Amino acid sequence: MENQRLDRRTFLTYLGTGATALAAASTGLGVLTETANAQSNNLLGTKPRKHGYEFQPIKPSTKDDLVLPKGYKYDVVASYGDIINKKGDTFGFNNDFTLYFPIENSVNHGLLWVNHEYTNPLYVEGEKINGTYSAAQVEKLLYNQGGSIIEVVRDKRTRSWKMVKDSEQARRITGLTPFALTGPAKGSKAVNGASMAQGTFANCSGGRTLWSTVLSCEENYETTSADAKLDPTHYGWVIEVDPFNPDFQVRKHTALGRFNHENASMGISQDGRVVVYMGDDKKDACVYKFVSDGRFKESLGNKNSRLLEEGTLYAADLKNGKWLPLALEDVRKAARGKSELLEKFQTQGDVLTNCHEAAILLGATPTDRPEDVEISPLDQTIFIAHTNNDKHGNIHGHITRFFEKDNDHGATEFEFEIFAAGGRQSGFSAPDNLTFDSNANLWTVTDISSDKLNSAAWTSFKNNGMFMIPTVGRNQGVAFQFASAPVQAELTGPCFTPDERTLFLSVQHPGEETKDKLNPTSTWPQVRGGNMPRPSVVAITGFKF
Numbered sequence: 028m029e030n031q032r033l034d035r036r037t038f039l040t041y042l043g044t045g046a047t048a049l050a051a052a053s054t055g056l057g058v059l060t061e062t063a064n065a066q067s068n069n070l071l072g073t074k075p076r077k078h079g080y081e082f083q084p085i086k087p088s089t090k091d092d093l094v095l096p097k098g099y100k101y102d103v104v105a106s107y108g109d110i111i112n113k114k115g116d117t118f119g120f121n122n123d124f125t126l127y128f129p130i131e132n133s134v135n136h137g138l139l140w141v142n143h144e145y146t147n148p149l150y151v152e153g154e155k156i157n158g159t160y161s162a163a164q165v166e167k168l169l170y171n172q173g174g175s176i177i178e179v180v181r182d183k184r185t186r187s188w189k190m191v192k193d194s195e196q197a198r199r200i201t202g203l204t205p206f207a208l209t210g211p212a213k214g215s216k217a218v219n220g221a222s223m224a225q226g227t228f229a230n231c232s233g234g235r236t237l238w239s240t241v242l243s244c245e246e247n248y249e250t251t252s253a254d255a256k257l258d259p260t261h262y263g264w265v266i267e268v269d270p271f272n273p274d275f276q277v278r279k280h281t282a283l284g285r286f287n288h289e290n291a292s293m294g295i296s297q298d299g300r301v302v303v304y305m306g307d308d309k310k311d312a313c314v315y316k317f318v319s320d321g322r323f324k325e326s327l328g329n330k331n332s333r334l335l336e337e338g339t340l341y342a343a344d345l346k347n348g349k350w351l352p353l354a355l356e357d358v359r360k361a362a363r364g365k366s367e368l369l370e371k372f373q374t375q376g377d378v379l380t381n382c383h384e385a386a387i388l389l390g391a392t393p394t395d396r397p398e399d400v401e402i403s404p405l406d407q408t409i410f411i412a413h414t415n416n417d418k419h420g421n422i423h424g425h426i427t428r429f430f431e432k433d434n435d436h437g438a439t440e441f442e443f444e445i446f447a448a449g450g451r452q453s454g455f456s457a458p459d460n461l462t463f464d465s466n467a468n469l470w471t472v473t474d475i476s477s478d479k480l481n482s483a484a485w486t487s488f489k490n491n492g493m494f495m496i497p498t499v500g501r502n503q504g505v506a507f508q509f510a511s512a513p514v515q516a517e518l519t520g521p522c523f524t525p526d527e528r529t530l531f532l533s534v535q536h537p538g539e540e541t542k543d544k545l546n547p548t549s550t551w552p553q554v555r556g557g558n559m560p561r562p563s564v565v566a567i568t569g570f571k572f
């Protein structure tokens with residue numbers, strides 16, 4: 028069975044025909060045709076919108092390039108340091124989450140939100156002097172994190188994607204941009220009375236709201252806040268930005284809690300409340316969801332943002348299949364007899380600012396680094412990338428799937444399964460960001476850390492990659508490799524255009540282990556002259572269906 032799975036992953040052409048059928052032609056095993064009826068998996072009875080993709084899965088690679096299946100190509104759209112607008116703002120470092128916003132409904136012209144997660148002192152701010160950064164270095168550190176809004180267009184003649192470098196709409200949101208706080212912790216002693224905060228950084232992944240704004244997640248904020256001498260309670264939140272509207276005050280929603288936020292995936296409950304699923308990327312951390320008090324009203328546009336100010340934040344208890352509300356009274360009850368904890372948790376703002384501690388106190392389940400969380404477009408089940416956790420031997424991670432009671436995102440009970448497990452048998456290790464196509468194929472990128480790649484337990488995977496995993500049909504749970512990253516890079520932030528003919532993808536930290544600029548471990552992508560490995564966003568085209 029394992030060999031059969033491996034053979035299928037390695038040698039067969041994936042020819043999806045809707046989510047319901049798969050025809051596969053082999054390159055060495057004779058011709059196989061499979062038609063798998065997946066309708067039984069389809070809880071909502073929705074029909075797949077179109078045919079699936081066709082590609083010849085690639086083999087793992089150590090090549091210093093973004094390797095794609097035959098017939099696919101990538102255009103480098105934006106790289107670290109590129110000028111993005113008339114004003115001369117520049118593209119930040121270590122691009123991550125991307126989100127495409129069509130301009131006038133175009134699938135060939137839009138704004139692209141891009142997260143910038145962290146910097147590399149070798150290439151950005153320089154080394155500390157006597158253990159501290161100068162003011163100029165702090166400015167570089169903060170400017171090159173946060174997000175970029177860039178304008179992208181597909182050339183009618185060449186069919187290549189490029190950035191509009193003199194865009195009027197492109198702008199930066201950085202570690203220097205003023206933010207408003209919203210929700211219960213705003214102005215509270217938990218955030219030292221603040222109702223405004225300086226900047227955003229450590230922006231890892233994110234999500235799209237139902238009203239077409241960006242949610243971007245502050246993940247490992249601790250180092251930057253310490254280096255820049257900024258109050259750490261002002262970071263570790265989910266921020267909201269309206270890419271088309273500079274007048275929309277950028278904000279941090281404290282009702283969604285403070286932890287090492289990976290991403291935020293929005294759905295809607297059966298009674299119209301907004302639900303946001305979230306991962307906390309730490310070893311032994313919990314899965315969360317926020318459910319708004321109010322209901323979504325499409326006509327209100329970005330005023331629906333208020334829904335993210337009042338609601339209930341839950342943490343998942345996997346053993347009992349319960350979503351536990353992070354309510355002050357419950358936390359204080361659980362803390363009874365522990366004076367230090369009772370001192371810490373005096374207001375709901377305290378609970379939201381110290382979510383992980385509160386969740387564990389209440390009995391939420393510590394899990395293996397929950398990173399991206401995405402909702403299946405087919406049956407509304409929830410997929411969670413549990414990257415890995417070497418503390419108890421989960422070296423390669425797994426993808427968990429939650430089934431909410433009555434298939435309702437507002438439910439307080441759920442069941443779960445392990446949908447796919449990393450390892451030699453599946454061909455992937457350390458699943459991280461996830462995205463779905465409209466045929467309910469789950470696309471995942473992997474994040475084996477740069478110092479582990481191509482060694483020991485990670486040898487067979489070679490460089491990090493991108494995989495397509497059908498969630499229905501006979502190949503449910505089988506990973507087909509679609510891309511291999513340049514040396515020491517991680518692929519992040521996959522985002523399809525609405526017609527699914529283009530996939531935007533971030534190539535983060537190529538050549539991360541470089542110690543000497545004259546001798547970089549990667550020279551990808553060789554743009555703007557020189558050999559510097561530059562984090563870049565690419566547009567992948569060639570999708571056929």
Ligand code: FEO
Binds near residue numbers: 231246
């Ligand atoms: Fe920034 Fe959890 O990856």
Ligand code: CA
Binds near residue numbers: 232289398459460519
């Ligand atoms: Ca990530």
Ligand code: CA
Binds near residue numbers: 398459474
């Ligand atoms: Ca990661």
Ligand code: CA
Binds near residue numbers: 144474535
């Ligand atoms: Ca990363």
